Amino acid sequence: MNIKEVTAQTSVPASTIRYYEKEGIIPPVNRNSANVRDFDDHAIRRIDFAKKMRDAGMEISTLKQYIHLFDNVENSEDQQLAMLVEQKRIMEEKRDKMQKAIDHLAYKIENFDSHMLTVESELKSVAQDKK
Incomplete structure (x- = not known):
């Protein structure tokens, strides 16, 4: 599958896919006889994973560290799990802050007139009295 098809399937821009390859977030992509990237299922699954983690707010450096552990370090499951748990905690904290802001706005909207x-x-x- 070429990069245009992968972009359509994953909704990840081609520039981001090329960046992920350069940074080692996805494995090196084979090229066909015309020197066009030819993505396999493994690369596409990795792109999907990277997109989900980035959408979750995971920093590139953390994502690279996770991928490195996954690809290169035996018995790193505990470290991988800890990274995922921490990312989930960060997301929940952001969600809670966002929910408080939403609740505050909802209150203001509901009580706007009164x-x-x-x-x-x-x-x-x-303010006018201070002038």
């Missing part, structure tokens, strides 16, 4: 307009009016009065 609370927000009053508070904003009082703040404007205070």
Whole structure:
């Protein structure tokens, strides 16, 4: 499969795929007789994994470390698991912060007429009195 087809299948831009190959996040991709990259299923699965981890907020350096452990270090399962657990913790923390912000906005929207307009009016009065 060529890079255009992989891009269509994975929704990962060609430039990102080439970067992943350069950085060792995906294995070196074989080339056909016309010197065009010819992606196999392993490379496509790795691209999908990298996309999911990046979407989850995993830093490139952490992703590279994880891939290195996976590909090159025997008995590294505990380290790999620890990295995934930590990434999940980071994501949950971000989710919780985002949920608090969403809840706050929902409150402001629900109480816009009864609370927000009053508070904003009082703040404007205070600001004008200071001038």
